[in-house]
Amino acid sequence: MKALHRNRLLHGSAFAAGCILLVMLISSAGVQPFLRTLSRLSPAAIAAALALYCVVWLLRTMRLSRFISHRGEAIRAADLFRMHIASYALNSILPAKLGDAALAGVLAARGFSLGSAAAVVLQMRIQDIMAVIICIIPSLFMIAEKDMPSWIVTLMLVCLALAAVPIVTLLLDRKQRIGDLLMQAEKSFGHRIVKMAALQTHEAYKASQAMVFDGKLMSSTGVLSLLIWIFEGLTAYAVAIALGISLPFFAVTGAMAMANAGKGIIAVPGGIGVHESIFSGMLVLLGTPLESAVALAFLDHMLKKSFNMLIGFPAAAALGMDSKTAKSVTPS
Numbered sequence: 621m622k623a624l625h626r627n628r629l630l631h632g633s634a635f636a637a638g639c640i641l642l643v644m645l646i647s648s649a650g651v652q653p654f655l656r657t658l659s660r661l662s663p664a665a666i667a668a669a670l671a672l673y674c675v676v677w678l679l680r681t682m683r684l685s686r687f688i689s690h691r692g693e694a695i696r697a698a699d700l701f702r703m704h705i706a707s708y709a710l711n712s713i714l715p716a717k718l719g720d721a722a723l724a725g726v727l728a729a730r731g732f733s734l735g736s737a738a739a740v741v742l743q744m745r746i747q748d749i750m751a752v753i754i755c756i757i758p759s760l761f762m763i764a765e766k767d768m769p770s771w772i773v774t775l776m777l778v779c780l781a782l783a784a785v786p787i788v789t790l791l792l793d794r795k796q797r798i799g800d801l802l803m804q805a806e807k808s809f810g811h812r813i814v815k816m817a818a819l820q821t822h823e824a825y826k827a828s829q830a831m832v833f834d835g836k837l838m839s840s841t842g843v844l845s846l847l848i849w850i851f852e853g854l855t856a857y858a859v860a861i862a863l864g865i866s867l868p869f870f871a872v873t874g875a876m877a878m879a880n881a882g883k884g885i886i887a888v889p890g891g892i893g894v895h896e897s898i899f900s901g902m903l904v905l906l907g908t909p910l911e912s913a914v915a916l917a918f919l920d921h922m923l924k925k926s927f928n929m930l931i932g933f934p935a936a937a938a939l940g941m942d943s944k945t946a947k948s949v950t951p952s
Contacts, residue, residue: 631714634888641893645900645914653911657863658919665862666923672855673927676848680704683747683844687740688727690837691827695730702935703727709932710941712890712925720745722941735823742786742824743831747845749783749884752877755849759874763905772878772902779881790825790832798825849877856920863919865912867903875902875913876920895921 646654681701688695695703703726710719720741727737756776760768789798831837853873860867879899883891899917904910935941 638888638893642896645897649911649914654915657911657915660864662862665858669855669858672851672858676851679844679848683841686841691736705932706936706941708928709936712929726939726941733823735820736827738824739827746783749779751845751849752881753779755877756874758870775882790829859920860916863915865916871906875899878902
């Protein structure tokens with residue numbers, strides 16, 4: 621019970637810190653200039669942004685479907701969409717990306733082994749990181765003549781490590797020595813929870829390796845992942861047009877991608893405050909006025925989060941996905 625209260629306190633504190641950060645950011649830009657920028661909103665351009673974001677979810681569903689098919693399972697596309705967007709909605713309110721764990725849990729309830737379900741979620745996240753890095757690179761060339769801030773370099777290095785280390789490990793371990801060690805650990809541990817954790821890790825490792833060595837799967841899902849983030853960028857670009865902000869597509873896409881990379885690493889529920897700070901910080905480096913940068917970052921994040929939550933929370937309720945589903949992936 622004490623651990624539960626402590627986790628809730630930490631979660632609430634992180635969320636409050638994110639909200640304070642967002643308020644400070646808007647105050648720095650100036651509340652009146654910020655509101656003036658938002659008042660220029662074009663409904664037609666926002667409708668276009670929403671249409672582009674629908675394409676993002678079509679692509680995400682297609683990618684998840686390919687991973688599911690590779691594991692020898694068949695789930696209707698409509699159900700996959702509901703599961704996937706429900707996990708994003710839960711990520712908006714749960715700490716540490718527990719929405720991803722809930723997705724693994726609901727896939728396991730559909731007949732997947734928990735290890736295979738976790739491997740699918742992990743591979744999608746790795747591909748997202750790789751696609752985000754690709755989307756960031758053009759914007760880095762745009763600020764290359766200036767001194768590159770250390771936080772950008774650090775964030776890029778962390779992203780590269782998160783994407784490269786798992787993939788390189790899986791590719792180099794052709795003789796499955798790590799898999800054998802996990803199997804031995806599963807057999808040698810007597811404690812039930814530790815034994816189950818070793819079993820699930822072993823299953824996830826084998827499933828991940830099978831996916832990584834399938835060139836057709838990796839190429840098709842890799843292209844889908846890149847398209848997902850290009851359309852994420854197009855959505856943000858349409859939001860910029862809706863606000864009357866003139867910016868190059870690669871600047872908007874790079875800033876949006878960097879913000880998503882940052883909020884995936886810094887544990888604030890929904891990335892509130894963190895997303896807007898990194899997004900607007902990148903845009904300011906590229907020469908955008910602060911009030912315009914903050915308004916664009918805020919509206920893009922709000923639009924996407926609202927879409928995910930308005931559709932995702934009813935889907936999560938219908939599927940029975942919640943924090944308990946996320947915790948069910950941990951043996952107990």
